[in-house]
Amino acid sequence: MGGQTALNLAVSLADSGALDRLGVRLIGASLPAIRAAEDRQLFKQAMNRIGLKTPPSGIGTTLEECLVIAEDIGEFPLIVGPAFTLGGTGGGIAYNRSEFEDICRAGLAASHTRQVLIEKSLLGWKEYELDVMRDMADNVVMICSIENIDPMGVHTGDSITVAPTETLTDKEYQRLRDYSVAIIREIGVECGGSNVQFAVNPADGEEVIEMNPRVSRSSATASKATGFPIAKMAAKLSVGYTLDQIPNDITKKTPASFEPSIDHVVTKRAKDNVWGYGRAQ
Known part of the structure; x- marks a missing residue:
């Protein structure tokens, strides 16, 4: 297996203790690197440390948190992107509150960590x-x-x-x-x-x-x-x-x-x- 499936599997095996128990070492992308790239909050923090801009955003783990983030950003459309998913699964573009709630529910269900990134739309860039x-x-x-x-x-x-x-x-x-x-x-x-x-x-x-x-x-x-x-x-x-x-x-x-x-x-x-x-x- 390769790509996103392999990353998700590696994280699950590490979290379950199977890798340590069996003496298996991850090569290539280490577990901290996978988490830093795939965890939306950790990635945003990493970009801030090296001075690179990311769209205004927030991380939600429940629908209630997602709605608060949407209010903070202040305008639709909003981009919803679940963490640890392949090919945009569970994510989408919300043009109003009803669509936003539906996409957030799907994203939270699809995410390996029940985590979605809500960010300001850059449509047309x-x-x-x-x-x-x-x-x-x-x-x-x-x-x-x-x-x-x-x-x-x-x-x-x-x-x-x-x-x-x-x-x-x-x-x-x-x-x-x-x-x-x-x-x-x-x-x-x-x-x-x-x-x-x-x-x-x-x-x-x-x-x-x-x-x-x-x-x-x-x-x-x-x-x-x-x-x-x-x-x-x-x-x-x-x-x-x-x-x-x-x-x-x-x-x-x-x-x-x-x-x-x-x-x-x-x-x-x-x-x-x-x-x-x-x-x-």
Whole structure:
């Protein structure tokens, strides 16, 4: 198993004491790193420590707490995002109180920790993702930058995306690159790949949306676009290799510590599983 399922399973096994009892050590993303990235409150605190902006938000563990947070933010629409879920499960955009209550109930039920993040809407902002990789010697490389054609409000998994980014200025890209390196270090992913998501509005600057301490659907796009096998490299890094010790799969001459550079554009679009519709009840 990989992705969000593996993270949730690792946390559950650690909380139950099974890992300690059986002498199992997590490699790659450690338990504190998983918690720091997936726990909405811990992530917000981590971003504050390194001076990065996140949307005004609050953490709710009950419907009553969620309603208080909504009043504090002061306006709809609001984004509801459960912690420890995959592909936006249980979350959504609420345009009024009735929708907000329904989404919060679904989010609390779906969350591994019964925790939802309620944040100010950034609908219409541009959305970008950067896939980064770190080794145990603290070398960090940028694998690929990805731009969502659809603005904020359409989940990344459902959006048409393009690699590399097309509408960032060089200064904007360099800032997001620096932020991504700072984030993977602050969260504490010792080695492996991570996916960092940003919202950008030229009039307001950049804000951090979230960071996944794992490979994602976007990571698959990044691997195909650059030829850099993120999952394979992450596995090697987790057993002790450093990026400069692993040969690049494409050139066979340079090490993986050389950041990929592409001279083409790769586009990903979501695909509906139409074959499943006939069996839906």
